[in-house]
Amino acid sequence: MNASPTRRLLARIPVGSTAVVSRVSGARPVVRRLLEMGLVPGTPVTVHREAPLGDPVELRVRNYALSIRRADALGIEVE
Amino acid sequence: MSAIALAPRFTARQALVLLAGNPNSGKSTVFNALSGARTRVANYPGVTIDRRSATVALSADTSIELTDLPGTYSLAARSREEQIAVESLLGHGPRRPDVILIVADATALARALYLTIEILEIGSPVVIALNMTDEARSAGIDVDVARLEALTGACVVPTVANKGIGTNALRAAIGEALARPVAPERPEVVRPAALVTDLAELEAVILGERVMERPQDARVWAQWLLLSLEHEGDELQNIPAPIRAAVHRISERAAKSGRNLDLEIIGGRYQLVDQLMKEVCRVPQAPRRSWTDRVDAVLTHKLGGALAFALVMMIVFQALFSWSEPAISLIEDTVAWSQSWITRLMAAGPLTDLIVNGVIAGVGNVLVFVPQIALLFLFIGLLEDLGYLARAAFVIDRVMRAVGLHGRAFVPMLSGFSCAVPAVMATRTLESRTDRLLTMLVLPLTSCSARLPVYVLVTATVFAPGSRLGFLSAGAVALFAMYALSVVAALTAAAVLRRTVLKGPAPTLVLELPPYRLPVMSVLLRGVWQRVRTFLIDAGTVILALTIVMWALLSYPKDPAVTAEAEAARAAVAASGASADEREARLSAIDSHENGAQLRSSIAGRVGRVFEPVIAPLGFDWRIGIGILGAFAAREVFVGTLGVVFDISGADETNEPLREVLRRATWPNGAPLMTPLAGISLMVFFVLACQCMSTVAIVKRESGGWRWPLFMIGYMTVLAYSASLLVYQVGSRLGWGL
Numbered sequence: 031m032n033a034s035p036t037r038r039l040l041a042r043i044p045v046g047s048t049a050v051v052s053r054v055s056g057a058r059p060v061v062r063r064l065l066e067m068g069l070v071p072g073t074p075v076t077v078h079r080e081a082p083l084g085d086p087v088e089l090r091v092r093n094y095a096l097s098i099r100r101a102d103a104l105g106i107e108v109e
Numbered sequence: 110m111s112a113i114a115l116a117p118r119f120t121a122r123q124a125l126v127l128l129a130g131n132p133n134s135g136k137s138t139v140f141n142a143l144s145g146a147r148t149r150v151a152n153y154p155g156v157t158i159d160r161r162s163a164t165v166a167l168s169a170d171t172s173i174e175l176t177d178l179p180g181t182y183s184l185a186a187r188s189r190e191e192q193i194a195v196e197s198l199l200g201h202g203p204r205r206p207d208v209i210l211i212v213a214d215a216t217a218l219a220r221a222l223y224l225t226i227e228i229l230e231i232g233s234p235v236v237i238a239l240n241m242t243d244e245a246r247s248a249g250i251d252v253d254v255a256r257l258e259a260l261t262g263a264c265v266v267p268t269v270a271n272k273g274i275g276t277n278a279l280r281a282a283i284g285e286a287l288a289r290p291v292a293p294e295r296p297e298v299v300r301p302a303a304l305v306t307d308l309a310e311l312e313a314v315i316l317g318e319r320v321m322e323r324p325q326d327a328r329v330w331a332q333w334l335l336l337s338l339e340h341e342g343d344e345l346q347n348i349p350a351p352i353r354a355a356v357h358r359i360s361e362r363a364a365k366s367g368r369n370l371d372l373e374i375i376g377g378r379y380q381l382v383d384q385l386m387k388e389v390c391r392v393p394q395a396p397r398r399s400w401t402d403r404v405d406a407v408l409t410h411k412l413g414g415a416l417a418f419a420l421v422m423m424i425v426f427q428a429l430f431s432w433s434e435p436a437i438s439l440i441e442d443t444v445a446w447s448q449s450w451i452t453r454l455m456a457a458g459p460l461t462d463l464i465v466n467g468v469i470a471g472v473g474n475v476l477v478f479v480p481q482i483a484l485l486f487l488f489i490g491l492l493e494d495l496g497y498l499a500r501a502a503f504v505i506d507r508v509m510r511a512v513g514l515h516g517r518a519f520v521p522m523l524s525g526f527s528c529a530v531p532a533v534m535a536t537r538t539l540e541s542r543t544d545r546l547l548t549m550l551v552l553p554l555t556s557c558s559a560r561l562p563v564y565v566l567v568t569a570t571v572f573a574p575g576s577r578l579g580f581l582s583a584g585a586v587a588l589f590a591m592y593a594l595s596v597v598a599a600l601t602a603a604a605v606l607r608r609t610v611l612k613g614p615a616p617t618l619v620l621e622l623p624p625y626r627l628p629v630m631s632v633l634l635r636g637v638w639q640r641v642r643t644f645l646i647d648a649g650t651v652i653l654a655l656t657i658v659m660w661a662l663l664s665y666p667k668d669p670a671v672t673a674e675a676e677a678a679r680a681a682v683a684a685s686g687a688s689a690d691e692r693e694a695r696l697s698a699i700d701s702h703e704n705g706a707q708l709r710s711s712i713a714g715r716v717g718r719v720f721e722p723v724i725a726p727l728g729f730d731w732r733i734g735i736g737i738l739g740a741f742a743a744r745e746v747f748v749g750t751l752g753v754v755f756d757i758s759g760a761d762e763t764n765e766p767l768r769e770v771l772r773r774a775t776w777p778n779g780a781p782l783m784t785p786l787a788g789i790s791l792m793v794f795f796v797l798a799c800q801c802m803s804t805v806a807i808v809k810r811e812s813g814g815w816r817w818p819l820f821m822i823g824y825m826t827v828l829a830y831s832a833s834l835l836v837y838q839v840g841s842r843l844g845w846g847l
Contacts, residue, residue, distance in 0.1 A: 054372075058339070058371070059187065059617075060617050060619070061371065062185065062336065062371045062375070063617075063619045064619060065371060065372060065375040065376065065379075066182055066183040066185065066223065066375055067182060067220065067619060067621075068219060068220055068223065068379065068382075070372070070375060070376045070379045071372075071376065072383075073379075079405070079409060081409060081414070081503050081504055081506065081507060082409065082410070082411045082412075082414040082415050082504055083504075083507035083508070084507070085506070085507045085510075086503060086506050086507070086516075086618055086620075088405075088409070088503065088622060092217065092219040092220055093216065093217055093218075093219065093250075093392055094216070094217040094220060094621060094623075095401075095621065095622035095623075096619070096620070096621055096622070097499075097503050097506075097618065097619075097620045097621075097622055098617075098618060098619050098620075099506070099510070099617060099618050101617075102617055102618075102619070
């Protein structure tokens with residue numbers, strides 16, 4: 031499945047911007063963990079900065095800082 | 110006997126309070142504030158997490174048993190460790206908790222409320238320590254405590270645990286919760302109708318299997334099972350097959366109709382979290398830029414972050430390598446002093462020998478690790494509590510990911526270059542069991558400091574001082590090559606093991622970056638002491654036992670002919686009219702010769718001879734074989750053991766006579782033994798072989814059984830043997846033998 035232009039991925043939005051989670055997909059353990067950490071659909075999330083080597087990224091969600099790898103952020107759709 | 114066994118346990122039944130909370134919520138600080146100085150650390154059987162508990166006095170005549178659970182963001186379990194922690198909360202363990210105390214970080218309340226809702230579903234009385242209220246206030250976060258109490262039915266106590274604020278109120282709240290056995294109204298999570306049907310179906314199966322008595326417990330367990338069980342490959346145990354089948358059936362059915370059960374369960378709870386947050390918590394619309402964020406602008410900056418990382422890691426490594434040295438020397442000197450003291454005090458004989466070279470040496474072998482363990486855990490604790498350890502993982506994760514390791518595995522891997530024992534203990538900072546196992550299995554390949562004496566002895570023996578490769582000295586090149594080999598071997602082994610024996614779910618990084626905070630020294634030091642104590646008790650006993658076994662193998666059986674010959678020679682020296690100095694020299698030569706002869710005829714000596722055909726293709730004769738056997742006590746012992754085999758007692762790696770004797774040593778056919786090629790083969794063997802019994806003991810402790818340490822010995826032995834064989838055979842064919 032190719033990403034259609036209407037689907038925005040959290041991994042692709044610029045550092046500093048905020049979006050709202052619409053769907054989380056990927057390997058079950060990762061998805062489950064991301065959901066438990068509060069990245070459920072409807073949650074606003076900010077890509078705050080990236081690590082010195084460009085990966086992972088630091089997110090701001092529910093008033094705390096969470097870092098995840100870009101590969102996993104590819105499974106998070108935002109709007 | 111029976112009175113001793115019965116008295117403490119059954120005189121008064123203490124209420125059981127379990128302490129739960131997110132990592133970085135200040136849970137340990139709350140535990141310490143409540144428990145004072147007396148803490149017991151026990152093991153959950155068969156797994157690696159510690160169970161800390163303490164008796165806490167609530168008032169003059171009431172006390173409770175407070176047990177600390179591992180920090181967690183949710184109750185869903187991936188590993189056996191988590192399952193045990195969760196089962197004790199669910200009351201599925203030996204005892205149902207009377208009260209559950211949750212430590213919630215007021216600055217990240219939403220996330221803490223997720224765990225809280227999960228725990229509220231259990232139905233035990235709950236007390237919430239709303240911690241770090243000072244930080245929350247200065248960030249402009251306002252929590253309505255009374256409203257939170259009313260909505261959750263829990264007792265909420267604002268605390269600032271690192272300043273001891275709220276501890277007494279917490280004690281009072283626990284007492285109150287104990288006195289109020291009927292749980293009040295709980296907030297209800299709204300679930301989709303389909304999920305309600307699924308849960309009812311699973312509850313019926315659970316109740317039918319009679320693993321739960323109360324319908325309420327079955328409901329909690331049903332949700333937990335749906336979230337935690339995998340179709341295959343989870344590590345959860347003791348779950349009846351019909352229940353597994355039912356979970357499988359229900360999730361298949363849900364997947365077919367396009368539903369995501371995880372999302373339905375977790376999403377439902379977060380809806381309630383959002384609702385609670387709206388009512389109790391006010392967060393400023395435009396938050397001020399935090400202190401943490403300013404620091405992070407430097408510490409996770411492209412250039413600054415890399416520099417800070419390198420600096421911190423250099424300090425940690427320097428501490429392990431150098432700062433531990435005085436303490437280690439002190440321990441070694443004390444051991445040597447007590448050995449000679451006992452030797453002078455007691456008559457020579459097997460018992461003295463056992464005490465001196467078995468027991469005291471064994472105790473020394475255990476204690477010698479303590480400085481490095483204490484220092485490493487002091488640094489890890491400090492960096493963890495400061496909040497930097499998570500940033501270090503954030504900075505280095507990209508590099509570690511390439512070999513299938515977690516960003517947090519960097520500190521243990523780095524420590525491995527100093528000593529594998531504390532490094533293996535440090536794998537506890539990794540969250541997943543697979544990551545922990547993978548890291549501890551490849552760690553012994555990093556070239557620890559105990560290998561250095563071996564490298565030094567071998568390079569100094571086989572390379573003449575002037576020999577050069579280009580403008581570099583041959584010895585320096587060889588030494589560098591060994592360190593490079595160890596890095597390549599460790600990383601390759603990690604990549605291979607990740608794709609084979611430790612496949613499991615794809616490793617990933619979902620890491621909270623907590624705000625920077627000042628550590629509480631008492632909590633930190635207590636953590637260090639607990640690690641040291643665990644090491645002494647659990648690994649120390651194994652190391653001590655193995656030392657005694659090694660001593661027996663290297664000392665017995667004694668050859669009476671050798672002893673008699675040495676006695677006769679000593680008598681001859683005494684009778685001769687030589688000067689005192691010369692007598693001394695001759696006596697010590699006789700001692701060395703006797704020690705060497707006894708070692709050569711010991712079990713280890715015989716094993717060395719029997720195994721010579723096996724190790725000869727690597728370029729090692731039976732005498733080197735004995736040295737390798739001796740090195741199992743600790744790698745640097747190789748040098749001393751090899752010295753004894755060659756009739757030089759008390760040699761270290763800088764001992765010139767030993768080097769000289771090695772250079773002149775030959776095979777029975779007159780060919781030289783220690784050629785440069787044989788030397789390289791020997792060093793390669795030392796890089797790759799699992800020769801350290803203390804490492805084996807600590808891996809046994811940390812992996813919870815003998816299975817993984819045995820696997821480790823197996824794969825490393827195969828690796829070391831093959832690599833040395835390759836080096837020696839290919840090198841010989843190419844004519845590098847001389």
